[in-house]
Amino acid sequence: xxxxxxxxxxxxxxxxxxxxxxxxxxxxxxxxxxxxxxxxxxxxxxxxxxxxxxxxxxxxxxxxxxxxxxxxxxxxxxxxxxxxxxxxxxxxxxxxxxxxxxxxxxxxxxxxxxxxxxxxxxxxxxxxxxxxxxxxxxxxxxxxxxxxxxxxxxxxxxxxxxxxxxxxxxxxxxxxxxxxxxxxxxxxxxxxxxxxxxxxxxxxxxxxxxxxxxxxxxxxxxxxxxxxxxxxxxxxxxxxxxxxxxxxxxxxxxxxxxxxxxxxxxxxxxxxxxxxxxxxxxxxxxxxxxxxxxxxxxxxxxxxxxxxx
Amino acid sequence: xxxxxxxxxxxxxxxxxxxxxxxxxxxxxxxxxxxxxxxxxxxxxxxxxxxxxxxxxxxxxxxxxxxxxxxxxxxxxxxxxxxxxxxxxxxxxxxxxxxxxxxxxxxxxxxxxxxxxxxxxxxxxxxxxxxxxxxxxxxxxxxxxxxxxxxxxxxxxxxxxxxxxxxxxxxxxxxxxxxxxxxxxxxxxxxxxxxxxxxxxxxxxxxxxxxxxxxxxxxxxxxxxxxxxxxxxxxxxxxxxxxxxxxxxxxxxxxxxxxxxxxxxxxxxxxxxxxxxxxxxxxxxxxxxxxxx
Numbered sequence: 176x177x178x179x180x181x182x183x184x185x186x187x188x189x190x191x192x193x194x195x196x197x198x199x200x201x202x203x204x205x206x207x208x209x210x211x212x213x214x215x216x217x218x219x220x221x222x223x224x225x226x227x228x229x230x231x232x233x234x235x236x237x238x239x240x241x242x243x244x245x246x247x248x249x250x251x252x253x254x255x256x257x258x259x260x261x262x263x264x265x266x267x268x269x270x271x272x273x274x275x276x277x278x279x280x281x282x283x284x285x286x287x288x289x290x291x292x293x294x295x296x297x298x299x300x301x302x303x304x305x306x307x308x309x310x311x312x313x314x315x316x317x318x319x320x321x322x323x324x325x326x327x328x329x330x331x332x333x334x335x336x337x338x339x340x341x342x343x344x345x346x347x348x349x350x351x352x353x354x355x356x357x358x359x360x361x362x363x364x365x366x367x368x369x370x371x372x373x374x375x376x377x378x379x380x381x382x383x384x385x386x387x388x389x390x391x392x393x394x395x396x397x398x399x400x401x402x403x404x405x406x407x408x409x410x411x412x413x414x415x416x417x418x419x420x421x422x423x424x425x426x427x428x429x430x431x432x433x434x435x436x437x438x439x440x441x442x443x444x445x446x447x448x449x450x451x452x453x454x455x456x457x458x459x460x461x462x463x464x465x466x467x468x469x470x471x472x473x474x475x476x477x478x479x480x481x482x483x484x
Numbered sequence: 485x486x487x488x489x490x491x492x493x494x495x496x497x498x499x500x501x502x503x504x505x506x507x508x509x510x511x512x513x514x515x516x517x518x519x520x521x522x523x524x525x526x527x528x529x530x531x532x533x534x535x536x537x538x539x540x541x542x543x544x545x546x547x548x549x550x551x552x553x554x555x556x557x558x559x560x561x562x563x564x565x566x567x568x569x570x571x572x573x574x575x576x577x578x579x580x581x582x583x584x585x586x587x588x589x590x591x592x593x594x595x596x597x598x599x600x601x602x603x604x605x606x607x608x609x610x611x612x613x614x615x616x617x618x619x620x621x622x623x624x625x626x627x628x629x630x631x632x633x634x635x636x637x638x639x640x641x642x643x644x645x646x647x648x649x650x651x652x653x654x655x656x657x658x659x660x661x662x663x664x665x666x667x668x669x670x671x672x673x674x675x676x677x678x679x680x681x682x683x684x685x686x687x688x689x690x691x692x693x694x695x696x697x698x699x700x701x702x703x704x705x706x707x708x709x710x711x712x713x714x715x716x717x718x719x720x721x722x723x724x725x726x727x728x729x730x731x732x733x734x735x736x737x738x739x740x741x742x743x744x745x746x747x748x749x750x751x752x753x754x755x756x757x758x759x760x761x762x763x764x765x766x767x768x769x770x771x772x773x774x775x776x777x
Contacts, residue, residue: 287761290718295755458593
């Protein structure tokens with residue numbers, strides 16, 4: 176227990192000092208993706224539902240944020256709210272339909288809905304199609320109290336948003352509601368027979384996951400000041416699956432680790448073009464075949480074996 | 485009557501033909517997916533990449549060895565099918581005991597690798613494939629390019645042959661039996677693992693065959709299967725993977741619906757199949773031809 180507290184303290188210090196050692200925009204992007212991956216993992220790791228269309232929440236939330244802040248000229252807080260609310264709404268509609276099927280069909284249905292949203296975003300006027308929504312102004316937060324033009328200041332805002340989202344997920348998983356979710360994951364019929372209406376729990380979890388993915392997406396739009404089709408694409412849906420998988424499904428820290436690994440990798444490999452995809456694909460194959468527990472899962476296993484000795 | 489609707493018959497029938505052609509590809513691809521899923525319990529995400537490989541194989545055979553289209557129609561699916569068999573032997577075999585999701589993820593990763601490599605080697609802009617039967621006939625109400633007519637007929641023949649092979653032959657009977665109860669079929673002395681490998685090879689060859697047929701109509705490009713496979717997933721959800729005939733009917737039907745949407749409300753033509761999927765999920769979640777287990 177003490178070791179765990181020490182670890183959290185070290186991580187906190189590292190997170191607070193990071194923008195003085197690393198490029199803040201990179202850190203912020205990574206944090207957004209980390210939150211996105213955690214939101215995805217809430218669904219797959221704890222409810223057993225694999226959504227292969229999470230980009231539809233991440234990407235549309237970016238558009239909602241940009242539209243509210245740029246076209247309507249409202250404060251960024253309202254933009255974030257619109258992003259989260261919009262993503263939750265998309266999640267409510269698609270989730271209500273998707274939970275009607277189980278297992279692999281669920282993955283295909285979410286993938287198909289994400290593709291539908293993608294085509295919608297290509298055509299809709301407010302997304303500016305292929306050009307994307309560019310030049311979203313960075314406005315000061317809390318009525319001018321926090322100037323976000325400075326990357327380091329904005330970093331702390333993003334860190335706060337990430338910590339909020341992460342704690343929310345932690346709280347959800349460790350609440351009675353989270354216990355029911357895990358019961359449904361492990362044995363849906365039994366949970367049902369105990370009087371828990373599985374569909375309602377699944378839908379609520381889906382909407383929560385969508386809303387948190389939306390929080391990540393709109394925060395990313397706030398940081399990078401644009402929202403584009405890339406963030407709604409099927410490739411993005413695949414990327415978040417990869418992040419969670421690399422880090423470790425069903426572990427609460429795994430997706431964060433996975434997101435940092437993948438974002439760092441993309442950063443270094445960006446110049447190689449198509450090879451980013453080839454390498455990502457190869458990682459998928461290797462992980463599925465050999466390291467299904469992911470980095471954090473395998474480390475935890477190794478630690479347990481060491482302790483037992 | 486057409487004048488009343490404000491639509492020229494040429495436009496209407498032209499789009500219907502296009503829809504029928506798209507439907508032919510949906511039918512062939514969803515058929516392969518259904519056959520593979522039935523036997524392997526894997527949703528083959530690599531299907532779109534293998535379709536692309538079929539088109540590329542034909543294009544390379546023509547460019548490098550001067551192999552004509554008609555020979556490619558046989559050779560390309562065999563090459564890609566053999567590639568599929570290698571994949572099954574090397575990779576897929578190892579994950580049958582796991583949850584379906586892992587097969588989905590593994591084949592997704594494979595698709596990324598294959599498409600990325602093709603993109604790296606040949607770029608993402610397409611290359612044209614010469615039309616093997618140029619010309620066409622004026623039917624009075626529309627102009628029918630001969631090759632497009634041929635594609636629809638060929639796809640129908642391929643689909644019906646697959647149906648016949650699975651529903652009416654001895655090998656097909658083994659296959660269906662092994663889908664229902666592999667252990668029992670094995671006890672009868674049938675080599676089930678080999679049957680599984682063969683099924684995957686055949687499913688992949690079917691995708692490649694569709695790719696060869698598509699080559700003269702579309703540009704041959706590394707990414708030609710990326711969006712297609714996503715639409716085919718929706719087709720599979722709509723039809724349900726329970727019946728072979730169901731896959732064929734759903735594929736062609738959805739192609740037609742897409743064509744009609746292009747005539748009457750073009751902006752929705754990309755999304756109409758997904759809307760149909762949403763409606764089917766509301767009314768009959770198991771799919772039009774699916775059985776609820």
